[in-house]
Amino acid sequence: MNNKVLSVQDAVFPAHPFSGLLAIGRERDWRLHDMFPALGLNAEGTPPEDVRISYAQARESLLQARHHGGADLGILSGARKSLPALGAMASGMLAQATLSEAMYFGLEYQLIAGAMVQLQLEPGEHTSVLTARALFDDSELQDFLDADHLATAINVSRALCGATLQIDKVELRGNRQASRSVAENFFGCPVVYGADVSRVIVSNKVLDTFLINPDPDLAANSKMRCDAELAAVGLTGRQSLLHKLVGLQCDYRSVPELASALGISERSLHRLLAREGCSYFQIAESLRMEKARHYLRNTDMSLDDIAAQLHYSDSRSFRRAFKRAVNLTPSEFRSFILDE
Incomplete structure (x- = not known):
């Protein structure tokens, strides 16, 4: 089971997720080389295309950036990212027939784009909910990552089907210090802070929007490329320990029961928890x-x-x-x- 756990120590995250922060940092004259040492930035503050770092390395940089950028940084960073920041899966999203199909394609391959939270689209009768779930146990960064990733998803959706994309409501965890006006100006709808889980609520009619250049052959080719990239970096079938524990309903199970369900000893589970910084x-x-x-x-x-x-x-x-x-x-x- 150990080799299937996506660890905070695994250097699998590309530079795509940092593009918004790097753009903001260049404008504000942040000391980016000191802030993001693991990215190997060049003189212009641009990372090499093939760089990959671990969540543990990214975490220290993200904490520094959040300290410099303030409570609204998650929204501002996500607002800077669109299709080019999604790597190989961007062409696959563009080739889908509808926005819904594009989103499901993106969610299937979100790790390729360096997703540090788990975005899930939960369909309902009239509306669907795009939910942000923690990938790793990190209460310090969760609110920032939620806002950044949901803003990125909406920015990408606008690039796919037009800037007039209508959202019903946004609910964000935690940070009541953030400016509601910044979030509402970006999302174009009411925003509530202090939610149980960060989510974007959108009408199913919006998700049924047709995209302008559907291409089944390109979609199939992009899927093959994405599968190959997942395999190349060792991400096929990988889940974080937190994601596994949540899936096993750890709030209703004891440590011995969880260890048994995972097929490992209690001692091995405790070692995994310690390695991942989980409680x-x-x-x-x-x-x-x-x-x-x-x-x-x-x-x-x-x-x-x-x-x-x-x-x-x-x-x-x-x-x-x-x-x-x-x-x-x-x-x-x-x-x-x-x-x-």
Whole structure:
């Protein structure tokens, strides 16, 4: 199982994801060579085409950039990236018949473009939701990465079918210090901060928009190229440890149960968690809190029922855990949501 885990130490991320930050940094005279040492920038601040770095290397650079760029940097960075920043999968997206097909193609091969979060398109009856899920356990950067990647996805969609792309609503995690006007000016719709999960909500009619140059032969050829690139860098079938644990519903399972499901020993799982900088307790608790906020926000379930649903021993244990994570009691959170 170990060789199938995408690690924070694996040098598989190309320079594409940094193009927006590098453009902003050049305009603002940041010390880019010091900020992004692993990219091997030339005198003009441009990385070589074949460079690949690990998430651990990228993380230090991204933290520095966020410190210099402020709370709106995720939106501003994503707004600078479009099809040329997506590498080999760009031609495959352009060759699809509809925006929906292009998005699904892009999501299938998002690791080629250096995606550092997992974007997922969840279809509904009238609207669909583009959701950002963590690839690695990194609470310091998650809000920035969510905003950057969702903004990139929308910028790419506009390049595919026109700047008039209509979005219903955007919900972003965390950072209430960010300027709502910056986000709303970019997305062109209401934006809510402090969401459980970062997401873009769009009408299915928009996703059904026809693209101007569908080319089945080019689409098939691009798919072959993308598959070959995934294989060449060792990414075929790879998932991060966090993604595997979330998929196994680790908030409902013990460490021995997870180790058994992964086909490894408890000791090996603990070593993997340590190597990836993951905390089993924090991951499980984060998933519970995400579900708790959903129940409090969208249902009238009692605290006793929510506690039971999330496998807490009683409502008192749930209240303590929620207060510790959110700095509000469940009742205060529910009242706050109603007052918004």
